Amino acid sequence: MSEPKPNDERQEIGAGLVEYSPENVMPFGPVHPSLKEPEYFRLILEGARIKEVVPRIGYVHRGIERAAQERSWVKNIYLFERVCGICSFAHSLGYTQAVEALTVYRVPPRAKYIRVVVAELERIHSHLLWLGLVGHWAGFDTLFMWIWKDREHVLDLSEAITGNRIHKSYATFGGVRKDLPEGIKERILEEMSYIEKRARYYNELVQTEETLTIRTKGVGKITQETARRLCCVGPLLRCTGISRDVRVEDPYAAYDEVVPEIQTSPDGDISSLLTLRIGEVLESCRLIREALEKLPSGPFRTPVPRVVPAGDSTLHVEAPRGELFYFVKSAGASVPARVKIRTPTMANLLTATEMLKGRPLADVPIVLTGMDPCFGCMDRVSVVDLDRSTEWACSGEQLRQLGINYYRRRK
């Protein structure tokens, strides 16, 4: 892409964003086909230290909001599921609940509980995926492989319940598409015991293993004040000690009866994000047990009409990464008049820029992974070093090694 023309010297452009002359700008990103959702960060360096960060996004903007205006209400469930390849159920849940709010039909209790079970399974799989990635970027690949193996147990459960591992196509207007299969309850409980055992082990590991602590303690620190000011969401907000969770404050599905205990962590760094997310995995296991125990009998779906009455609704759910927002406007037609989505990564982007400021270049992969974005720019980085009048490009792997070597030297 062509660069926006920078000014010759430092210039405040508002909201904490600053433009610099090109001499010390490192373009970070934007695209690598093997990962999803690339983003682009202009890193302004002072030596090897990051001074300012200006984000630029949209490289995989697929015009889904526009596409939704041309598809029927039902088809849109499957379209919105494809916004994210990790928290697909959170998206379909956000959309179906926003549409249900416009109709007089109410979801049967059994469906609400099943929705909780699947949403919590998704949270476990998303957090485990993230935990493994942090291990990888910190140079601890054993952890990555262990955790991704454990994550398979959750994906298998997801397949057994919904028929699919990732894009579950499970939530639908008025409930879920099918009932829980025969005998699944015992299998889920068994797997939850396994996940809990592993999560407790990882909890101890991430706090004691030096490979991780040296890379995460005090790294990417944010304060409560910053988190509040920039309105960040999800684990990133809770890791500063602020106790906010949509599931508790604005309960949906069966969360008013199966109440989560909000996990918080005081330090606001990557290390506290690790323990916080493991805490959330354990809490999700507890919620799944409770939901299965209380699971009411009855229908799993109510038939709903094809036409949605005119009106608009605002709704949010707690996706694994934080508050996911849906605004749906209906004009009474067979297609929506407008659907607006705000994903958690969008809300956390400004906070991520704050986390990077003042950190060495070596911390970029772990801090950006730390915010748990849908992010994929690691493999195309070009570095301009004017002191040596050289320009070089480094791959994601080289950047990972840079981080590992940087901390090895300091040890």
Add this chain to the structure above:
Amino acid sequence: MERVAESLGAKVETSHNSLLISIDPTRVKEACSLVSAIPGLYHLTTITAIDLGPAIELRYHFWEGRSFVTVKTELRKEDLTIESASGVVPAATLYEAEIQDLFGVTFKGNPYVGKRLLLPDEYPADAPPPLRVEADPEKIRKLMGLE
């Protein structure tokens, strides 16, 4: 909340889980500043833009507990300029930049004015922004030389 609405001279209505404060575009920044200063309402969830045909509607959703407080305004398409709220609510920065790209609204004072956050650089400057009703994907493809 009522006191804030009264001091702004705004019309207040409720819809589902939202309290809607309808206000003139010139006073949106002031309204955002007052609403976000109410304890517990600091969280700006996002800004939604809706194309109504002759005008663009903007909704600033602030979240607290079980409801949203939404500051709502309408901008005529003849003059799609409004004061940026990013000075009083920094989280608005990227949401405004997104609307600037997708609906062509200019938020005076936003750091992304004249820059792009989401749209590709090769998106033709003379084509209507992609989420406007008058944007025709076929024509835009032609303008971009894709056909």
